[in-house]
Amino acid sequence: xxxxxxxxxxxxxxxxxxxxxxxxxxxxxxxxxxxxxxxxxxxxxxxxxxxxxxxxxxxxxxxxxxxxxxxxxxxxx
Numbered sequence: 001x002x003x004x005x006x007x008x009x010x011x012x013x014x015x016x017x018x019x020x021x022x023x024x025x026x027x028x029x030x031x032x033x034x035x036x037x038x039x040x041x042x043x044x045x046x047x048x049x050x051x052x053x054x055x056x057x058x059x060x061x062x063x064x065x066x067x068x069x070x071x072x073x074x075x076x077x
Contacts, residue, residue: 004041011048012071014041020064031060038063 005014015038035057042049048070057063 003037005043005046010071011046011067011074015064015067015071032058034060035063 003014005011035052039049039052039056042052048066051066051070052063057066
Protein backbone atom coordinates (compact mmCIF):
# COMPACT_ATOMS: atom_id res chain seq x y z
CA UNK A 1 0.00 0.00 0.00
CA UNK A 2 2.95 2.34 0.58
CA UNK A 3 4.60 1.97 -2.82
CA UNK A 4 4.58 5.02 -5.07
CA UNK A 5 6.07 5.55 -8.48
CA UNK A 6 9.24 7.61 -8.30
CA UNK A 7 9.96 10.53 -10.59
CA UNK A 8 11.45 9.20 -13.81
CA UNK A 9 10.66 5.58 -12.91
CA UNK A 10 9.14 3.47 -15.66
CA UNK A 11 5.76 1.84 -15.28
CA UNK A 12 7.36 -1.60 -15.65
CA UNK A 13 9.91 -0.87 -12.90
CA UNK A 14 7.20 0.43 -10.56
CA UNK A 15 5.15 -2.70 -11.09
CA UNK A 16 8.01 -5.15 -10.68
CA UNK A 17 9.59 -3.50 -7.64
CA UNK A 18 6.79 -4.59 -5.37
CA UNK A 19 3.39 -5.42 -6.70
CA UNK A 20 4.32 -8.46 -8.72
CA UNK A 21 6.35 -9.93 -5.85
CA UNK A 22 3.66 -9.24 -3.25
CA UNK A 23 0.93 -10.68 -5.44
CA UNK A 24 2.89 -13.88 -6.03
CA UNK A 25 3.98 -14.36 -2.40
CA UNK A 26 0.61 -13.80 -0.70
CA UNK A 27 -1.80 -16.51 -1.87
CA UNK A 28 -4.87 -14.95 -0.22
CA UNK A 29 -4.08 -11.44 -1.43
CA UNK A 30 -7.23 -9.50 -2.33
CA UNK A 31 -6.75 -8.75 -6.02
CA UNK A 32 -9.07 -5.76 -6.13
CA UNK A 33 -7.19 -4.15 -3.23
CA UNK A 34 -3.86 -4.72 -5.00
CA UNK A 35 -5.20 -3.15 -8.21
CA UNK A 36 -6.53 -0.09 -6.35
CA UNK A 37 -3.29 0.22 -4.38
CA UNK A 38 -1.26 0.04 -7.60
CA UNK A 39 -3.40 2.76 -9.19
CA UNK A 40 -3.17 5.01 -6.16
CA UNK A 41 0.62 4.85 -6.23
CA UNK A 42 0.77 6.24 -9.76
CA UNK A 43 1.31 9.92 -10.48
CA UNK A 44 -1.94 11.82 -11.02
CA UNK A 45 -0.86 12.84 -14.52
CA UNK A 46 0.07 9.29 -15.58
CA UNK A 47 -1.91 8.21 -18.65
CA UNK A 48 -2.08 4.67 -17.31
CA UNK A 49 -3.71 5.92 -14.09
CA UNK A 50 -6.23 7.87 -16.17
CA UNK A 51 -7.12 4.73 -18.14
CA UNK A 52 -7.57 2.84 -14.86
CA UNK A 53 -9.94 5.58 -13.69
CA UNK A 54 -12.18 4.82 -16.66
CA UNK A 55 -12.15 1.03 -16.27
CA UNK A 56 -10.53 -0.55 -13.23
CA UNK A 57 -9.59 -4.21 -13.72
CA UNK A 58 -10.69 -6.57 -10.98
CA UNK A 59 -7.92 -9.15 -11.39
CA UNK A 60 -4.16 -8.85 -11.45
CA UNK A 61 -3.96 -10.80 -14.69
CA UNK A 62 -5.91 -8.02 -16.39
CA UNK A 63 -3.77 -5.23 -14.99
CA UNK A 64 -0.58 -7.12 -15.88
CA UNK A 65 -1.71 -7.31 -19.52
CA UNK A 66 -2.47 -3.57 -19.52
CA UNK A 67 0.89 -2.80 -17.93
CA UNK A 68 2.69 -4.70 -20.67
CA UNK A 69 0.92 -2.65 -23.35
CA UNK A 70 1.60 0.67 -21.64
CA UNK A 71 5.18 -0.27 -20.76
CA UNK A 72 5.96 -1.05 -24.40
CA UNK A 73 4.59 2.32 -25.48
CA UNK A 74 6.46 4.06 -22.65
CA UNK A 75 9.72 2.37 -23.62
CA UNK A 76 9.26 3.32 -27.29
CA UNK A 77 8.86 7.02 -26.50
